[in-house]
Amino acid sequence: xxxxxxxxxxxxxxxLIALLSxxxxxxxxxxxxxxxxxxxxxxSGELKILNPTIAHPYYHFALDLKLESPTEIKVKTLKSNGNxxxxxxxxxxxxxxxxxxxxxxxxxAIHEAVISPRPEKTYHHPVLIGRLDWEGEETYxxxxxxxxxxxxxxxxxxxxxGTAPSEGGYWDTDWNHYQSIxxxxxxxxxxxxxxxxxxxxxxxxQVTDIHREIRVVRYDPSEDKxxxxxxQIIDTSVFDQTEPPMYTEEGEVKSKTFLPxxxxxxxxxxxxxANSHAIYLVFxxxxxxxxxxxxxxxxxxxxxxxxxxxxxxxxxxxxAQNGMLDEVTLKSKPEETFVHKKETNGAIQWNPGxxxxxxxxxxxxxxxxxxxxxxxxxxxxxxxYRTRRWGFMPLMPELExxxxxxxxxxxxxxxMRSSVRVKYDLAAQALRNAEVVFxxxxxxxxxxxxxxxxxIETRAITAEPDLTEWIVPVDTPWVAFFxxxxxxxxxxxxxxxxxxxxxxxxxxxxxxxxxxTGPWIYWTRALAYxxxxxxxxxxxxxxxxxxxxxxxxxxPFELSNxxxxxxxxxERWQTILTHPLYVHVEDFTDDRMEIxxxxxxxxxxxxxxx
Numbered sequence: 001x002x003x004x005x006x007x008x009x010x011x012x013x014x015x016l017i018a019l020l021s022x023x024x025x026x027x028x029x030x031x032x033x034x035x036x037x038x039x040x041x042x043x044s045g046e047l048k049i050l051n052p053t054i055a056h057p058y059y060h061f062a063l064d065l066k067l068e069s070p071t072e073i074k075v076k077t078l079k080s081n082g083n084x085x086x087x088x089x090x091x092x093x094x095x096x097x098x099x100x101x102x103x104x105x106x107x108x109a110i111h112e113a114v115i116s117p118r119p120e121k122t123y124h125h126p127v128l129i130g131r132l133d134w135e136g137e138e139t140y141x142x143x144x145x146x147x148x149x150x151x152x153x154x155x156x157x158x159x160x161x162g163t164a165p166s167e168g169g170y171w172d173t174d175w176n177h178y179q180s181i182x183x184x185x186x187x188x189x190x191x192x193x194x195x196x197x198x199x200x201x202x203x204x205x206q207v208t209d210i211h212r213e214i215r216v217v218r219y220d221p222s223e224d225k226x227x228x229x230x231x232q233i234i235d236t237s238v239f240d241q242t243e244p245p246m247y248t249e250e251g252e253v254k255s256k257t258f259l260p261x262x263x264x265x266x267x268x269x270x271x272x273x274a275n276s277h278a279i280y281l282v283f284x285x286x287x288x289x290x291x292x293x294x295x296x297x298x299x300x301x302x303x304x305x306x307x308x309x310x311x312x313x314x315x316x317x318x319x320a321q322n323g324m325l326d327e328v329t330l331k332s333k334p335e336e337t338f339v340h341k342k343e344t345n346g347a348i349q350w351n352p353g354x355x356x357x358x359x360x361x362x363x364x365x366x367x368x369x370x371x372x373x374x375x376x377x378x379x380x381x382x383x384x385y386r387t388r389r390w391g392f393m394p395l396m397p398e399l400e401x402x403x404x405x406x407x408x409x410x411x412x413x414x415x416m417r418s419s420v421r422v423k424y425d426l427a428a429q430a431l432r433n434a435e436v437v438f439x440x441x442x443x444x445x446x447x448x449x450x451x452x453x454x455x456i457e458t459r460a461i462t463a464e465p466d467l468t469e470w471i472v473p474v475d476t477p478w479v480a481f482f483x484x485x486x487x488x489x490x491x492x493x494x495x496x497x498x499x500x501x502x503x504x505x506x507x508x509x510x511x512x513x514x515x516x517t518g519p520w521i522y523w524t525r526a527l528a529y530x531x532x533x534x535x536x537x538x539x540x541x542x543x544x545x546x547x548x549x550x551x552x553x554x555x556p557f558e559l560s561n562x563x564x565x566x567x568x569x570x571e572r573w574q575t576i577l578t579h580p581l582y583v584h585v586e587d588f589t590d591d592r593m594e595i596x597x598x599x600x601x602x603x604x605x606x607x608x609x610x
Contacts, residue, residue, distance in 0.1 A: 047142065047162030049134050051169070052219050053099035054277045056129055057180035057586050059170055063128045063142070063160060064093065072120040072153070076145040080132055086589035088130030092123055100221075102182055102277060102584060113595035120150065131588055134164045135173065171217050171226045176285035177206050180586040183280065185272040187579035189572070193410025195384060196270040197234065198583050200282060203590060204260035208287040210236055215283045215292060216268045229280070230294040230409075232381030235265035255594035267383045269410050270581055296382035298409035304378045305369075309385055313412035314556050322367040323376060323389050324403070325349045330556040333488050338442045338556075342520055351435035351524060352393065352401050352420045352548070355531055356428040356539075359395050363435075364403050364418075366394040384408045398426040413493070413555040413573060422546040427539045429531040434550045435524035436492055443481035443489060446515050446523070447567060448472055449574075456567060461517045469532070472513040472523070478574045479515065479523050480557075480567065488558050491570045492523065493577050496551040499527065505543035525550070553577050 045064030052058050067073065078085045089107070097103045134140065144158040171178075179200050185191055207213055216231040239261045246254040272278040299310040305323030309316045310331075317327035324347040328338040340348050345365060353363035367374050367389065374391030390402035404417040418433060440462055447458045451473045459470055461481075472479060475494070482489025499506060509528040516522060527548055530538040557569040600606050 044158060044160055047140070047160045049132065049140065049162055049164045051221065051224060052180065052279050052281070053221055054101055054182060054279065055097040055099045055103040057182050057219075057279045057281075058087075058131045058178075058588070059133050061130055061132045061134075061140070061142070061162070063144075065123075065126045065128060065158075067123065067126070067148075070122050070124045071148060072150045073123050073126055074120055074147040075128065076147050078128075078130055078145070079143040080130075080140050082143075084591055085130050085132065086591055086593060088128060090121075090123065091127045091129060092121075093125040093127045096127055100277070102184055109589060109593065110595055110598070113597070133170050136164055136166050136169045138169075139163050168224050171219075171281065171283065172215075174286045174288065175213070175215065175283035177202065178281050178283040179588065181280040181282060182584040182586065183270045183272050183278045184582040184584065185274055185276055186582065187575055188274050189576055189579075190274050191270060191272045191576070191581060193269040193271065194576070194581060195267060195406075195408045195411065196581060196583060197265060197267050198282075198585055199235075199263055199265045200585060201587070202262050202264070202284065203592070204238060204240060204262050206285050207262060209289075210262065210264050210284065212291055213284045213286050213289045214264065214266060215289075216266065217281045217283060218271070219279045219281055221279065226281075229268055230296060230382040231266050231268040231292070232379075232383045233264055234267050234379060234381075234384070234386065235263075237263045239263075255596045257596040257599065259592075267381070269383060272581060294382040296409050298382065298385060298407065300380050300385045300407075305376055305387065305389065307378075307385075307387070309407045309414075311407070311409055311412075314414075316407065316414065318387070318405075319345065319347045319365070321345060321369060322347060322365050323387055323405075324365045325405075325554075328490060328556050330488050330558070332558055333486065336486055336488065338438055338490060340437045340439050340442075340520060342439055343437075348437055349416070349435065350437055350522075352399075352403075352418055352433045353430070353435060353524075354393060354396055354399060354426075354428055354432075355430035356396065356398075356426060361430075362393050362395045364389075364393060364401055367391070368394075382409060393420075396426075398422060398424045412557070413553045413577070415495075416550070416552045416554060418550045420548040422542050422544055425544050426542045428528060428542060429536065429539055430526070431528040431542060431548075432524045432526055433548055434492070434494075434497075434552055435522055436490070436554070437520050437522040438481060438490070440517070440519055440521055443483045443486075443521065445482055445484070446470065446480065446521070447482060447489075448476050448479040448515075449571075451475055451477070459515070461515065461521055464517055466518045468517055470515040472515060474511050474513050474525065476513055477578070478570055479513070480570055481521060481523075482559060482566070484559065488556065489567075489570075491555045491557055491567075491573075493553040493555060493570070493574045494551075495553060495577055496549070497525070498547075498549045500547050501543060502545035502547060503543065506546055507541065507543055509540050 048062045050060055078088050140162055142160045146156045148154045181198050211233055216229050218227045218229050243256050297311050301308045306320030307318050313331055315329040319326040326347050340346050347365040350363040350365040355361045372394050374389055376389040379386040385407045388404040393399040393401050400421040400423055402419045406415040444462050446461045450457045478491055478493045480489045480491035511527050513525050528540050555573055559566045560568045
């Protein structure tokens with residue numbers, strides 16, 4: 001009798017133990033019937049609905065998924081209130097990025113089409129983060145179709161509800177689409193109104209008129225604040241081709257390898273604290289949008305090419321014949337206007353230039369609309385004014401050249417880009433670029449940071465005999481003319497320089513930088529300069545398809561009151577210009593996206609075969 005009682009007790013005890021060991025599903029989760037679980041989701045955390053962060057610079061949600069044991073887990077589909085979400089990521093909680101730091105990894109969308117011999121990642125504490133363009137106080141229901149433990153494991157549908165905060169959320173629902181831009185400052189200098197350019201792609205049918213619809217909004221996570229900032233479009237293109245249907249051997253329609261696409265390059269002013277990040281959201285997709293109303297301190301007056309450009313820091317006049325820089329006025333020193341006005345047409349900037357006797361010296365500053373054919377265009381907006389000219393150098397049909405200036409509303413410098421393409425073989429005694437020329441009376445001294453001596457060098461150039469030359473290393477970061485009595489100067493900051501031979505030949509002769517004095521003072525880069533050697537009659541052949549490129553910033557500046565740091569402004573802007581903000585564009589996965597079949601030159605060698 002006693003033995004039978006113990007047996008019944010043991011049976012009940014074992015039954016209770018077995019019952020308690022069955023995994024319990026949460027109330028907002030549903031498992032598909034007939035599946036065998038292999039590490040299924042047993043609990044989900046609170047659905048967090050969040051504003052953009054640096055790590056995830058878009059409106060989004062975050063959801064903890066708790067597993068019975070470490071396993072593979074994959075989100076097959078994700079919906080919010082019945083609408084599919086394609087932009088999401090699973091992250092390991094312990095390895096999740098700091099929300100205030102830029103996320104540096106991503107997985108390519110094409111991974112869905114790749115048959116990989118390597119298994120999916122095993123998660124311990126996964127966090128699902130997805131883009132959710134939410135509005136305040138709205139309720140959202142997520143439906144998550146999960147694959148747990150690999151393809152042979154369990155399938156489960158998890159449903160989770162959450163209500164958005166009353167504050168924050170989508171900037172303006174009249175705009176249907178947006179992409180995110182994260183700016184990163186890594187040089188340790190506060191950036192204010194720094195000109196930024198970024199190119200975005202969009203599906204062609206998402207936009208009616210990109211020029212009317214673009215809006216750039218700065219989002220400040222610390223204050224949960226959206227601020228509309230001035231912007232302008234500086235370039236657009238449209239790829240409108242469509243691909244005819246392609247079919248598999250079984251007669252099924254293949255995914256398109258391309259779709260009609262628009263691209264837009266925008267300029268806006270970035271504000272970023274030192275060693276920090278900032279979020280900018282670019283909205284588009286509002287067919288009823290009006291032209292954006294923006295105020296600007298950038299003024300452009302006159303007829304191109306001889307316009308006058310002003311902001312709070314400077315006044316620049318461009319030459320009426322050739323569009324080159326002609327007059328410089330620093331607004332803090334209005335009594336001083338610096339010019340050249342001596343040789344040829346008197347422009348301040350001459351080069352690119354070439355001397356190939358018996359032809360005369362020729363420069364881009366010799367362009368004259370009444371005598372020479374060259375093309376020009378201009379772009380005006382609240383952020384920047386750009387003028388670009390291109391054509392053959394006067395007297396030199398061997399040389400195709402271009403010159404571009406960009407002037408900005410919020411900074412005290414302007415940017416110059418020039419190019420020279422040698423179309424046919426050319427024999428020359430001088431090929432020069434990046435030349436700046438002032439009248440001798442404008443400034444009395446020159447300064448540069450010397451890569452050889454590792455210090456700032458200064459020379460009293462107008463105190464020396466005419467045609468005295470100072471050799472400056474070709475990679476000198478900056479050079480300036482200045483005058484202590486006037487308390488100001490004009491600096492050139494070297495940003496980029498590149499020379500290449502497209503047919504495998506590149507011939508330069510003793511390339512260097514130099515400063516010289518005479519009736520004028522000037523600096524220039526000598527790319528090939530026998531004329532400046534001890535044997536000025538010698539010629540050098542420059543091979544066809546040689547290309548020479550320059551990019552500089554030019555800065556009128558005040559001298560510092562500190563005699564040991566006269567050029568503090570030049571050095572600060574040189575650091576900024578040579579350490580630009582890092583620009584990261586975060587796009588999103590459109591609902592129509594399909595993974596196309598890649599096209600290989602040798603299809604049997606795709607790299608994924610064992």
